[in-house]
Amino acid sequence: MKRTTALLAAALFLLTACGTSEPAASDDTSDAAAQPVSVTDARNKKIDLKAAATKVVGLEWGVVENLVTLGVMPVGVADTKGYTNWVTAAKLDPSVKDVGTRGESSVDAIVALNPDLVITTTDESANTIAQLEKAAPVLVVRGADAANAIPQMKTNLDLVAAAVGKAEQAKQLNADFDKALADGKQKIADAGKAGEGFTMADGYKQGSTISIRMYTTGSLLGAVATELGLKNGWTGAGDKDYGLAQTDLEGMTKLKDGNFLYIANKNDGGDVFGGDLAGNAIWKNLPFVKSGNVHRLPDGIWMFGGPKSTQQFIDATVQAVTS
Known part of the structure; x- marks a missing residue:
């Protein structure tokens, strides 16, 4: 993709x-x-x-x-x-x-x-x-x-x-994937985090324009996070294949507090959330930013991969939500 x-x-x-x-x-x-x-x-x-x-x-x-x-x-x-x-x-x-x-x-x-x-x-x-x-x-x-x-x-x-x-x-x-998913769900439940809200995104910059993709419940990673027992705060629809929705920073102002999970890559596109938007007034006033619930997941987790990449996402998400 x-x-x-x-x-x-x-x-x-x-x-x-x-x-x-x-x-x-x-x-x-x-x-x-x-x-x-x-x-x-x-x-x-x-x-x-x-x-x-x-x-x-x-x-x-x-x-x-x-x-x-x-x-x-x-x-x-x-x-x-x-x-x-x-x-x-x-x-x-x-x-x-x-x-x-x-x-x-x-x-x-x-x-x-x-x-x-x-x-x-x-x-x-x-x-x-x-x-x-x-x-x-x-x-x-x-x-x-x-x-x-x-x-x-x-x-x-x-x-x-x-x-x-x-x-x-x-x-x-x-x-093995099914077991990793069940184990991750149990860890989140044991930490008292079941039902906790999350949103998932990635972002990229073209010239001076920053585009943001939200991962709906129809996306692979959105579906996995939901199966882990978390509740997706982005309720808008995505495309019929990859379950992604396009938005901008203003579009994120409707989001409530919860865990904001995102994937970036230092070797390809950098980190628009931790870099380009770090000083932006709108970004700084988003509920999850103000509460310190922003989690950059490790580089190198392919968002559209197979069971092994998705297990990496499971491990990273459980760590972010329960730590």
């Missing part, structure tokens, strides 16, 4: 995945891993592979995180520098090739890697997908679904796992 461009609308399809054989739980050299694989992607298109993919290119950071977490290091990634800045839950090997920017990847660079499979999201242009399909199978997952944020995250992991023969690993990763 691009941080500063409008989100592309994507049709709501049921993501399904199936394999012609059960992939081995931990042995990629097994006979099962060498069997043909068939998956049906977010376009409702069937992708047939001669065997579980091992040379994979990932064009969105969420699918790349899932690949690395599953133990499949991609051969190519769109914007490796950006990924390194934003996704610390699943680090890339230095050998991974950069294939351009997200949304404007280099077809030539991808083809040169001779991949078994290219994985992207419904945010990718149909024209780019069509070009790539001339050289390699392309698996498309839905970027996000504001109506089912957490289930969509899990489904995307399952779909990627089916294509690379790692279904059992995905099952365990999703179970």
